[in-house]
Every structure is written in structure tokens, then in C-alpha cells.
Amino acid sequence: MNYRSILSNFSVALGAQGLSTLVGLLTSLIVPKLLGIDEFGYWQLFIFYTTYLALFTLGLNDGVYLTEGGKRRSETCKKQLASQFWVECSYQCVFAALIVAVALSGAFGEDRSFVLLMTALYLLLNNASNFFGYLFQAMNESKLYSVSTMINCTAFLAPLLVMLAVGDSDFRHYIFFYTIARFASLGFSVWKGRDFLQAGVVDVQTALSLCWSSMKAGSKLLLSTTAGTLILGVARFMVDANWGIEEFSIVSLAVSITSFVMTLVSQASMVLFPALRQADRDEAVGFYVAARNGLDVLLPLTYILYAPLVTVLTWWLPQYEASFALFALLMPLCVFNSKMGVVGNTFLWVLRKEGKLLAINVVTLxxxxxxxxxxxxxFHSIEIIFGGAVAAVIGRCVYTERFIENEFGVCERGSIGGAIAVTICFVIASIVLPLWMAWALMVAVCSVYGLLNLRRLKHVLGFLRS
Incomplete structure (x- = not known):
């Protein structure tokens, strides 16, 4: 396995994700300062809807990612892949037309109808762009995917800064430029994948057969990914349906902040998969143990950041103070969802256990x-809703880790029990104690935890150096 290639790809992905995080910080921390709570809620509703647009691919993109994973560009059949791309574009137009019909039906207010109309347009751009993005990553050309992400972020960042500078408080403008940015990244992806589109197409029957095969291969992965996002998504749906757009806005701010770390780590899993598919079993096992141990030690230390972060956010956005109280419940997601992304999803894909991943995510959902x-x-309690979601995510992480260890025959257990203990201390301290007293306690707890696991961390560093 080419570790230099992995680190090179991941460094570029880290840069792309860093730019994405900057845009996310601006939209989560500056935009709500300008928009009213309701207006920010509609902006977040659009972002929320776009999270689930991959469902409309019916698993084709994921199937291409799995079946082409580990191949070089020269080893792919470009004509077959181009045919699948054009078939996908065709049925995406049908789904977009249905969403437009729903938006224009008169069943929704003007603001929600606008959100649905822009979601339909974004559907076409996003899923076409992701076809090439998944293909680039499958061929271990993750840098191209990362550059497309940078273009997407930059194309949105420029008008975003202008809107923030002039104090634009119309959420429609933010949605419009967010969609235009996706068009820019699609243009880059099409240009870098033009050799596929220039290769021609196969006959319609063969193209449909290829699409069906890709959908069968990718549907489990798509459904498992969607089920994973719905673990929090169903909670947000319930808040929107029963508490209204204002409460949805407050909840969404807390969720979007915790999503920064999870999005970054999910990018790591996309970079690792094609490389691990080329590795032998011993290399894969060694990498799994190192990744598991490293994340076990490092991720729980993020709880120390909670008090400083909440202090700054409360000063900056006092109208969202209720959101930051919920943030304490959601912080464990940064630990256990992130770990699931790297050592759970990645190694279940490597083992071709998409069905198992689907079952795990469905039960968690x-x-x-x-x-x-x-x-x-x-109980009419948002805290119970999200507390239950976090408990389900922790259970998913524990079970998945044990399953992979059994598949690989790994006898040495990780320290996930210690991470859970630190998490329980954090949640209880955040609820019971004043903010900075809880922070002082967590500094002590994390220091002890780090010292107890120092040997594991040294082992990980030694593995990386080798």
C-alpha cells in the first residue's frame, strides 16, 4: 500500500475540507447574525434537503465507486461509464420535474416553495458532479475531487463575502449563489472527465443493464449512508414538523457546528478506501489497529474545546443560546461518528460488507x-430526541468495532470503553456544573485518560513513521 500517496491525497483533501470548513463557519456563525431566525431556518432547510439528494441516484454513483475502486483510469471502460452517466442524467431530470410539480402545487408557502424549486435544480448539478467525484476517488485520483470541492467553496465564498459585507438579509440570495457554486464544480469535473464523455456510448439496452448492475452494487451502500445521515435527520424532521421553523433554526445551528468535524473525517474514509482495496490483508489489519488506537486516544480530547467554543458563540450569537445548551449533547457525535467514518465505514467497505453496514445503520436509525x-x-423534549440519537450512534460504533475485529482476527481490544467513560463524564459535568467548572474537570479527566493511553499513541506514531 502506497502510504505516501495516501498522505498526499489526504493533505489535498485536508486543504479542501479546510476551505469547506471556513465557508461552513461563515454560514453558521456570520449568516445567522444577519438573517432573522426564520430566514436562517429556511437557509438551513435548503441545506438539510440537499443532504439527501444522493437518494435520487438510486445507488448508481455508489455502485461505480465500489466496482471501479482500485482501478487506474487506463483500466476503466470509459464508454460504459459514460453511458451510465447519461442514463443517470436522464432520470435525474424526471425526479427534478416531480419536485418542481410539488413546489408549484400550492401546498406550501412561498418561502418553502422557493426552497423546493432550488432543491430541484441543485439535484441535477449535485448528482452529476458526484458521479465524477466518486469515479475520481475510486481511481485513486482523490486530488481531482478535492480540487472540485475547493472550486465549489471558492465560487460560493466570493459572493458570500460580498453579501456579508453589504449586510444582505435575504436567504434566497444565499441559496442562489450556493447553487451556482455547484455548477462551477460540475464544470471542472466534466472537463477533467472529458475523456470518458468523448469515448462514446454503448447501446441503450447495454447501458440500462450496466446501470442496473451498478445500482445493485451501490444501493446497499447508498441506503446505509442515507440511514446514517437520517439518524440525526429524523430528529430534525420531527423538530421541523412539531416545533416549527424557528426551533428548527436553533437546532440546526448546533447540528451544523458538530458536522464540521464529521465532514472532515468522512473525507478521510473516501481517500483511504481505494488504497486499502489494493493492500494485502496484513497491511489492512495493521492500518485498522493504528487508526482505531489513534482515534480512541485523540478524539475524546476534543471535549476540552467545548467551554471556550460555547463562550465565544454565546457572545457572538446570544439569540441562539438555547442551541448551545443542546451542543453539549451533540459533542459526542464528533467522537463516535468520526470514528465510525474512518474505522467503521472504510473497513466494512474494504471487506465488502455493505449489507452488514446497511443492517447496522438501519437498526441505529x-x-x-x-x-x-x-x-x-x-415528553415533548428536544433533549430526549437528540440524546437518544447520540446513544444510538455510540452503540453503533461499539458493535461495528467488535465486528471488524472479529473479521480481522484482532485479539487486542481498543479503548472505546475509556472513550465512553470520558463521554459520560463530559455530558454529566456539562449538565450539572457551571460551564468553566465543568471545563476544569474535563481537563483533568482528559489528562488522566491521555496518560493512561500514552503507550497506544506511541505505537500509532511509530506505525506512521515506519
Whole structure:
């Protein structure tokens, strides 16, 4: 396995994700300062809808990612891939037309109708761009995908800074330029993949057969990914349906802040997969143990950042103070969702256990949905809704780790039990103690935890150096 290639790809991905994080920080921290709570809610509603647009590909992009994973560009059949791309574009137009019809039906208010119309347009741009993005990553050309991400962020960042400078408070303008930015990244992807489009196409029957094969291969991965995002998504749906757009806005701010870390780590899993598909079993096992141990030690230390972050956010956005109280419940997601992204999803893909990943995510989703129903209709408590979602995510991470260890025959257990103990201390301290007293306690707890796991961290550093 080419570790230099992995680090090179990941360094570029880190740069792209850093730019994406900058845009995310601006939209999460500056935009709500300008927009009213309702206006910010509609902006977040659009972002929320775009999260699930991959469903409309019916698994084709994911299937291409799995079947082409580990191949070089010269080893792919370009004519077949181009045919699948054009078929996908065709049925995406049908789905977009249906969303437009719903938007214009008169069943929604003017603002929600606008959000739906722009979602339909974004659907076409996003899924076409992701076809090439997944293909680039499958061929271990992750740098191209990262550059397209940079272009997407830059194309949105420029008008965003102008709107922030002039104090633009119309959420429609933000949605419009966000969509235009996706068009720019699609243009780059099409240009870099033009050799595929220039290769011609196969006959219609063969193209449909290829698409069906890709959908069968990718549907489990798509559904498992969607189920994973719905673990929190179903909670946000319930808040929007039962508390309204204002409460949805407040909840979405807390969710978007915790999403920064999870998005960064999910990029790592996309970079690792094609390289690990080319590795032998011993290399894969060694990499798994190193990644597991490193994340076990480092991720829980992020709890120390909670108090300083909340202090700054409360000063900057006092009208969202209720959102930051919920933030304490969501912080564990940065630990356990991130770990699931690197050592869970990645190695289940490497083992070709997409069905197992789907089952794990569906069960987790059902548990989260149960808490959402109970929290909404029995207790009318947003805290119970999201607390249940976090508990489900922790359970998913523990089970997945044990499953992979058994598949690989790894006898040495990780320290996920210690990470759970630190998490329990953090949640209880954040609820019971004043903010900075809780912070002092967590500094002590994390220091002890780090010292107890120092040997594991040295092992990881030694592995990376080798």
C-alpha cells in the first residue's frame, strides 16, 4: 500500500475540507447574525434537503465507486461509464420535474416553495458532479475531487463575502449563489472527465443493464449512508414538523457546528478506501489497529474545546443560546461518528460488507426514530430526541468495532470503553456544573485518560513513521 500517496491525497483533501470548513463557519456563525431566525431556518432547510439528494441516484454513483475502486483510469471502460452517466442524467431530470410539480402545487408557502424549486435544480448539478467525484476517488485520483470541492467553496465564498459585507438579509440570495457554486464544480469535473464523455456510448439496452448492475452494487451502500445521515435527520424532521421553523433554526445551528468535524473525517474514509482495496490483508489489519488506537486516544480530547467554543458563540450569537445548551449533547457525535467514518465505514467497505453496514445503520436509525417519537409525543423534549440519537450512534460504533475485529482476527481490544467513560463524564459535568467548572474537570479527566493511553499513541506514531 502506497502510504505516501495516501498522505498526499489526504493533505489535498485536508486543504479542501479546510476551505469547506471556513465557508461552513461563515454560514453558521456570520449568516445567522444577519438573517432573522426564520430566514436562517429556511437557509438551513435548503441545506438539510440537499443532504439527501444522493437518494435520487438510486445507488448508481455508489455502485461505480465500489466496482471501479482500485482501478487506474487506463483500466476503466470509459464508454460504459459514460453511458451510465447519461442514463443517470436522464432520470435525474424526471425526479427534478416531480419536485418542481410539488413546489408549484400550492401546498406550501412561498418561502418553502422557493426552497423546493432550488432543491430541484441543485439535484441535477449535485448528482452529476458526484458521479465524477466518486469515479475520481475510486481511481485513486482523490486530488481531482478535492480540487472540485475547493472550486465549489471558492465560487460560493466570493459572493458570500460580498453579501456579508453589504449586510444582505435575504436567504434566497444565499441559496442562489450556493447553487451556482455547484455548477462551477460540475464544470471542472466534466472537463477533467472529458475523456470518458468523448469515448462514446454503448447501446441503450447495454447501458440500462450496466446501470442496473451498478445500482445493485451501490444501493446497499447508498441506503446505509442515507440511514446514517437520517439518524440525526429524523430528529430534525420531527423538530421541523412539531416545533416549527424557528426551533428548527436553533437546532440546526448546533447540528451544523458538530458536522464540521464529521465532514472532515468522512473525507478521510473516501481517500483511504481505494488504497486499502489494493493492500494485502496484513497491511489492512495493521492500518485498522493504528487508526482505531489513534482515534480512541485523540478524539475524546476534543471535549476540552467545548467551554471556550460555547463562550465565544454565546457572545457572538446570544439569540441562539438555547442551541448551545443542546451542543453539549451533540459533542459526542464528533467522537463516535468520526470514528465510525474512518474505522467503521472504510473497513466494512474494504471487506465488502455493505449489507452488514446497511443492517447496522438501519437498526441505529430505528433506535433513533424510537427516541424521536417518544421524545416528541410523550415528553415533548428536544433533549430526549437528540440524546437518544447520540446513544444510538455510540452503540453503533461499539458493535461495528467488535465486528471488524472479529473479521480481522484482532485479539487486542481498543479503548472505546475509556472513550465512553470520558463521554459520560463530559455530558454529566456539562449538565450539572457551571460551564468553566465543568471545563476544569474535563481537563483533568482528559489528562488522566491521555496518560493512561500514552503507550497506544506511541505505537500509532511509530506505525506512521515506519
Amino acid at each position: 430505528c433506535v433513533s426514530a424510537l427516541f424521536s417519537v417518544v421524545g416528541t409525543f410523550c
